[in-house]
Amino acid sequence: MIESFWSKINESRILQGDFLTDCNVPVSPPNYSAKQPEEIQVDVYDLIVVTQSCDLVNNKAKLVAACPIYPISEFEKGNPDFIKRSKWNEVRRGRFEGLHLLGSPLQPSNNSIALVVNFREIYSLPHDYLIQHAVSLGERWRLRSPYLEHFSQALARFFMRVGLPSEIPEFK
Amino acid sequence: MPTLCKEQPTTFHVFFAEPVPPPITQGAEGKKLADMSRGIFHDCLESWKHWIREDEFDYSPIPPKRSFTMYARYKIRGRGKPPSYQVENFE
Numbered sequence: 173m174i175e176s177f178w179s180k181i182n183e184s185r186i187l188q189g190d191f192l193t194d195c196n197v198p199v200s201p202p203n204y205s206a207k208q209p210e211e212i213q214v215d216v217y218d219l220i221v222v223t224q225s226c227d228l229v230n231n232k233a234k235l236v237a238a239c240p241i242y243p244i245s246e247f248e249k250g251n252p253d254f255i256k257r258s259k260w261n262e263v264r265r266g267r268f269e270g271l272h273l274l275g276s277p278l279q280p281s282n283n284s285i286a287l288v289v290n291f292r293e294i295y296s297l298p299h300d301y302l303i304q305h306a307v308s309l310g311e312r313w314r315l316r317s318p319y320l321e322h323f324s325q326a327l328a329r330f331f332m333r334v335g336l337p338s339e340i341p342e343f344k
Numbered sequence: 345m346p347t348l349c350k351e352q353p354t355t356f357h358v359f360f361a362e363p364v365p366p367p368i369t370q371g372a373e374g375k376k377l378a379d380m381s382r383g384i385f386h387d388c389l390e391s392w393k394h395w396i397r398e399d400e401f402d403y404s405p406i407p408p409k410r411s412f413t414m415y416a417r418y419k420i421r422g423r424g425k426p427p428s429y430q431v432e433n434f435e
Binding site: 194197198204205206208209210211212213214215216217218232234240242246247249250251253254259268270271290292293 | 401403404405406407408409410411412413414415416417418419420427
């Protein structure tokens with residue numbers, strides 16, 4: 173029996189690890205001005221909040237950072253090599269620093285419906301918008317401890333990477 | 345302080361000599377042989393490409409669930425002011 177990574181909540185407060193479905197992410201055109209209304213593209217993503225909870229609770233962040241989160245079946249459609257080359261076990265062990273796996277909220281023991289977070293894409297959205305959106309969602313999922321801290325650490329590892337111009341040759 | 349190190353590869357690597365070896369002879373037969381060997385080389389390269397440079401395996405971003413367009417007017421408010429930071433007194 174695998175315990176759930178998530179707890180079900182229904183509140184307006186946003187915390188780190190909150191899973192917010194169908195968030196609108198406006199994309200600014202390359203050239204824009206304030207002269208007249210312009211047509212802009214809005215992309216819709218499922219996002220997981222990465223801003224620290226203490227900053228959110230104390231209103232220290234006007235903008236909330238969040239990363240896209242996908243069912244792995246969706247991710248595989250764009251990255252078929254992940255199926256062919258059995259890469260999910262490497263992601264599960266934390267060997268892909270840009271990706272992080274989280275169990276399915278409803279069936280944590282079923283890894284075929286697990287969720288994957290892409291740390292390479294981070295969107296900043298207004299705190300007020302996300303609060304309003306969270307209220308409109310009603311019941312939603314929030315990452316539980318210690319899965320939350322594990323997730324946060326994975327994000328930190330993504331940022332703390334250091335690339336070297338050269339390295340010790342591989343031992344063969 | 346922990347340091348993030350490159351993981352040891354879990355798969356073996358295959359390295360091909362590059363560039364493709366030149367034809368052994370300059371004659372028509374030699375050219376034919378060289379073309380044939382080059383074809384075999386590329387076939388091998390294609391079939392073994394999953395094993396080559398395994399450390400450079402990467403992934404692509406996934407497009408959004410859906411997109412739509414809307415009209416918006418930008419309001420340029422100028423340079424933002426720094427937020428007030430409370431300095432705690434640790435005396």
